[in-house]
Amino acid sequence: MNAIKVGLLGIGTVGSGTFHVLQRNQAEIRGRAGRGIEVSMVCRRDVAAARAVVGDAAVVTADPYAIINNPEIDIVVETIGGCGLARELVLAAIAQGKHVVTANKALLAVHGTEIFEAARAKGVMVAFEAAVAGGIPIIKALREGLTANRIEWIAGIINGTTNFILSEMKAKGLDFDVVLKEAQRLGYAEADPTFDIEGVDAAHKLTLMSAIAFGVPVQFDKAYVEGITQLQAADIRYAEQLGYRIKLLGHTRRRENGIELRVHPTLVPANRLIANVEGAMNAVLVQGDAVGTTLYYGKGAGAEPTASAVVADLVDITRLATADPDHRVPHLAFQPDAISNTPILPMEDVISGYYLRMRVADEAGVLSRITTILAEHDISIDGMLQRESADGEKQTDLIILTHETVEGRMNKALAQMQGLPTVLAPIVRIRKEDLA
């Protein structure tokens, strides 16, 4: 059979990686897919740069529509990024009856409902393994490997840049700003790292996993997103003393009244495997009622790790291209008529443990006033640490760990504690998960 023909929209890091992996492993890929997969056209505004990557092996163009409107192209790979042009091009490719592979989590987390509906109506596939945790086959695991399960929760380190920063802050005792500069110098963080450090990139990925796990639409606008920019070296140190690591965790969980969907710095017990994921690596924990807890670990970014996922999607599409659309794996794991409207819970209704750090006056009665407020809100204390104050010092750091409680209740208790004259600075609050 003739090779299936692929057009690459954008040939930067991921696009180049995809081209090289397809070239290098073509024999294996043909053996698995049943036919060859060939990049026949690539698009990049800088045509000479694209030519430098593909040589004479593919036609190079600066016009994306030269690919989208080419009847010989079967699959379009979108690795341009962003939500504007990429959305337009993906919808245009679908309208032309082409299957789409994309690494673009921002696009799907925000416009997924529109894009998946357009693909369903046209009977084409939109595959996005590369969009979540790069080379780790987590979409495959959730959509196919775990279909027997009622998924209970997912917790993941799904942004390499921030995990690198947190690892360095812990190892070297440095503050956030210092390590960010280092991450940029090493090329881990982008020149504009906002989406990474503010938690947005992780929330895009979590939104996609949550939709697939629980059979709900992609709803990035309902996600709670908090990054690591406010995190202080002192909290990483205190957490360590209490037996915890702080990770930027994406967490989605089924509750009786809805689904939690949240990204924020989180204390995780230091003896959990996921707490020991260091540097730019990614890891995702999935809890299913039948399988128990499973853990997926690997590279969430980089040219070839991400290309590994793009090419796997190309193989899947090649295998299924001639199948009746109803016999393919549904985009969001559940059939479109089985997608539910279970609500995403507001943060006030989320249940979590907490780490609280307060700067307090070092005098009699302070601790008892604080514990009284917690008791009045039915919040149970799990552990405590008081920094030894140096001779003559009149204030100290008090750190309290609590058992699980509802966030709204914690907010009320925090407001009261903050109002105490003996609490001398804004209270630091970090959520805590046992992930058991």
Ligand SMILES: NC(=O)c1ccc[n+]([C@@H]2O[C@H](COP(=O)([O-])OP(=O)(O)OC[C@H]3O[C@@H](n4cnc5c(N)ncnc54)[C@H](O)[C@@H]3O)[C@@H](O)[C@H]2O)c1
């Ligand atoms: N880099 C990674 O490790 C990684 C991992 C997972 C997912 N992703 C996602 O993959 C996508 C691409 O990321 P990347 O790191 O390869 O980006 P990149 O900046 O290296 O590549 C983007 C490419 O698109 C081209 N491009 C931009 N606008 C264009 C236009 N109007 N017409 C033609 N070409 C245009 C650029 O010239 C460049 O070649 C993004 O959605 C990103 O979030 C990246």
Ligand SMILES: N[C@@H](CCO)C(=O)O
């Ligand atoms: N900026 C992302 C790249 C992969 O999506 C990260 O740091 O993980």
Ligand code: NA
């Ligand atoms: Na993946």
